[in-house]
Amino acid sequence: MSPRVLHYSDVENAYDTPERVARLAGLVADRRGPDTLVAGSGDNTGPGVLSLVTDGRQSLDFFEAVDPHVETAGNHDFDHGFDALRSVVADSPQRWTLANVGLDGERFGADAGVEAGALVELADAAVGVVGVLDPATTEMTPGTEALEFSEPVDALAREVPRLREAGAEYVVALAHTNDEDARAIAAETGVDAVFAGHSHHQHATAVDGTPFTRPGATGGYLYEVDLDSGEVTCHDTRSADPDPAVVDALRERIAASGLDEEVAHVDRPLSRDRERRLGGEWRLGNFVADAYRWKTGADAAIQNGGGIREGPPLSGDVTVADLISVSPFEEPVVVTSVTGAELRSVVAEADGRAVDGLDDYWYGHVSGMRVAAEDGGYEPYVDGEPVADDERYTLAVPNYLLITDLEFPTLTEAHAVERYGLQYKVIVEYAREFGIDARLEGRIPDAVAAE
Template sequence: MSPRVLHYSDLENAYDTPDRIARVAGLLADRRAPDALLAGSGDNTGPGVLSLVADGHQSLDFFDAVDPHVETVGNHDFDHGFDALESIVEGSPQQWVLANVRLDGERFGAAAGVDPVTTVPVDGATVGVVGVLDPATPDMTPGTDALDFADPVETVEEWAPRLRERGADHVIALAHTTDDDARSIASETGVDAVLAGHSHHQHAGVVDGTPLTRPGATGQYVYEVDLESGDVILHEPQEADPAPDVESALRDRIATEGLDEVVAHVDTPLSRDRERRLGGEWRLGNFVADAYRWKTGADVGLQNGGGIREGPPLSGAVTVADLVSVSPFEEPVAVASVTGTELRSVVREADGRHVDGLKDYWYGHVSGMRVAAENGGYVPYVDGDAVDPADRYTVAVPNYILITDLEFPTLTEDHAVEHDDLQYEVVVDYARECGIDAPLDGRIPDAAARE
């Protein structure tokens, strides 16, 4: 038989919906056979609600049931610090691989069992595996500044022939990287397949004869790659039977932590899909931005689209876990003081076309402000008046926005004038006090007006 790879990635907050992650486990169990290698390409320990309270160790319920062969590290696997991740590595059954990251001059995680590469016997064949991580991780994940990165494409190019020298019949790369780097790995390094994570845009293709798969986020899809033929099959785990042990273990964790408390009700479901999150005005984005402004009294609330996680819609009885999963990061809400000129710049940067490295999406959700498309640009209005370049305004934001230049680079730590509670605590408190009524009321121009 030809070796197959079952590829999952970016499970993230799927753990917060036990039935969902249990179905991923169920599908992998159904497809498992002597000719199959199970591989994860990062962000499979978090972020999420259970990840917050368990420092990512809730993933062991899944890993123990699935018994994967190999796993690489994603940027969010560092959310709870180096020690927490190394503890998960030591406690999980799979071999972890990461070849392009060092800490204090040593390969990250070497003492815990992380290797740069590995080989796996699969039904008479040998599959070599190398793992690499996006060098922009320190810009995205607080607490990772001490990590040093080698170029992921060059790293795979170095290791692929060495794995073949070790007897690998096939070589695959687990690439928790940008799309550009994943495609370059596929076209330049001689691997037989690239199993990519990081971006939540689910797709599969062939790059210069090399299959490249990216399953997207939250366990919606699993890819199966035939390493002889290059054929790729897309599986939808939510159609599989759930693994009962995984589901019960995670439900027990949720109940033990009090995360199943109902705090509000929603009659019309609030979508959490990618298209709405990054496509313009969005009810859930409005709700979160409203919560920040309610808590802080700032003139404006601003939530970055990338800071809200995808998942099932908020519908009916909404629990603490549901709300924390919207933005499950241990980041305070910060209040920034900006000039009118800076606020206008921030609004312009909400359009991804104006920020280097972002795509044609809308990245900002606002409260207390209306954005109008005028004269080929954007004009923000606060309290009904156009923002005066010479005035000052306060903006409540996730603290992450102030420490990264990937989104809203105008805002920096120097703008901070106060810090409040953690952002998910603010959202939960707001829902308890005010409910979840988040209409669309014309805060952001529609896509046609932005052209």
Template sequence: MPRLLHYSDIENVYDDPVRVGRLAGAIRSRSGADAVVCGSGDNTSPGVLALIERGRQALDLFRAIDADVETFGNHDFDYGPAAARGVVADAPQTWVAANVVDANGDRFAAEHVTPTTIREVDGVRLGFFGVTDPATPSLNPMAGELVFTDPYDAAEAAVADLRDRGVDHVIALSHLGGGDDELAHRVDVDVILGGHVHAERDERVAGARLLRPGANGHVIFEVEIGSDADGGIDVTRHETAQAPVAEDVVDALEGRIDAAGLDEVVTTLEEPIDRSEETVFGGECRIGNFVADAYRWSLDADVGLQNSGGIRNGPPLAGAVTVADLVSVIPFEEHVVRAEVTGAELREIFRESAAAVVDFGEPGWWHGHVSGATIQWDDDANELLDATVAGEPIDSDRRYTIATSAYLLHTDHEFPTLSEQHRIGEGGIQFEVLAAYARKFGIDAAPDGRIRRIGTNRTPREDTATGADE
């Protein structure tokens, strides 16, 4: 009976070749003639190697696991459509994308990408289609020349086509994240292999088995189709930490790392700095303070602001910190920019640090890290209690400068009050700013109470002035 091996959102795992080797080993050890190896997006970038290789480092993994089908995530366009076309052209798998078109309305990379594909395994016909978050151009400026049509309309057409062609089961490769539930209700699918949101998921929604393996290659799902008399679906979760290492993948990636030349040591740390998702999205933390401090210093702004989602998860910064380490923190070729806002707008921007205000990401996430300012927030009331700049209350009529990522002026998903109309200047590339700051000042940025979250749902430790992760 057919099996699906599902991975997604591995992003910057390529910067740790052994972890990629274990992911490859986990998939290889469960592969076979009855298995279809499936990816649901964000499997080519971001990361240090991705930045250097323009996503082509992913080919080492794709070839090693003999990948079968894949769809696009928003980060698969980090280096523009031309780079994405190049990866797709050289990758072994079939890429499915039902709602991605170019500016002319033609299917993106039509010579290599198809809305649907069919695989026959053990006499069972499996139909696959792919859909990508229509907000991708807002999430990723490099995808701006592409058009992402309504994914549900595209899915309905794809499913109708596959059913007309006599498939036994329909599988969606989805990079819609929270939109997977609507997908399950709108179309007749058996399995949704999801991604985009980095939290694991395995449940039934409107008759479909909806799966997300989480991020960074820690888990793959093995999906057995037709495993009982009713044609049911069984799912097994496999952690990759103890999987055999695919040494050929390790060797290939280590060769790319050696050639990148990013091994300059810029500072040394006595205490490791955590950058796990729990820490970064939990409130004030050392890594967030460091980034915001570096931005504010680089442009001599009143406030430094970094979005939590822009700080990529990975192993703690520890010991000798290299340029490559700092690239891995924020692996984007985007500039730090200087924006000017009124005090009233600045208070609204601070409010938008809370997931409850912007309705983005997981409930309870904290989206902003600041420098030169303090924020006091009530989680129960979803209310900004107090905010200061340079120790003084914010004057609604005064104008303040913010040093932040160019991305935040582009997207309307995070800090929507900020926009291009607020831009008044531009500085260096983000990770270059981090490196320059670390060379001059080192990395300290101990939590100092600049973000305080209070409420009945906060633990006493989180209510202290030292911040959520200390």
């Protein structure tokens, strides 16, 4: 029997819709066999609403049902701190591998059972598994500054020979990394397959003959890879039967946390698809930015597209959990003071083509200003007037934008003036006060009619 791998990744906020993650669990149970390795490539404890209130431990309901063989950590698995992740590692049934991350001179999580590489014995084959994490995690995830990283390719180069010497007939990588690093792992380290996470662009390909899969986010797809033939099969979880035990466990967590309280009603569903949130003006993006400006009284507001998470549309009766899941981060809304010249720069950086490493997407959703395409660039208008370079404007933003250079690098901590409540609390408060009736208003040029 040829060994196969079932690969899931970036489950993130699927826990907040119990049937969704339960379908993934049901599909894994249906597809696995004695020569099947079940593996996750990170961000499978969060972010999400239940992740916020349980420090990621809601994932144990899924892990106990699926009983994976091995898992690696993604950047969002560190959202609730080092001890919270160690606790999940210690209490989950699978083995964990993370080869390129250290803390205080030691490999991270070794005391909780995290291994540099794991040798998994299947019915007729031994498979070595090595997990690696994007070194840019310290720029993306607050509270991770103390982590120490080696390059993912270097970590695989160390571990692959060791695992083969230990008896591994196949070695695979769980790479929660950017696309460049994941492809380099496939091309340069001699692994038999790369199972990637982090990017939510769901796809499968081969790099120099090495199978390479990314399942995308929120448990929508499960990849199955034959390690002998390299054949790849993509399974859509929507057709799977949900695991009832997972549904019941997660529903109990939601009810116990008071997250099922209804706070608003939506007549026209608001999409949360990746293509919509990164494709131009978007009703949900307008709603979030409006909430920030209302709460703070700032001249304008901007929300980065990556800070709004994918998921089912907001439709019908909307609960506290639904709204928190839009932006489930423990980050405050911050009012910044910027010059007109800086605001013009910030608006230009909403175009992914302007920042190294970002795809060709629109990353900014705005309130209190209109953005026009003029003379090959972008011109912001505040209160109907073009901005003046030497005037100052207040701009409400998620705190994350002040601590990272990956998005909107013009904004820094030095621009902060005043901090308000957590993003998701502001969103819930705004919905309670005004309901949810977001519309497209021509705030962004060439707007996509994102319902």
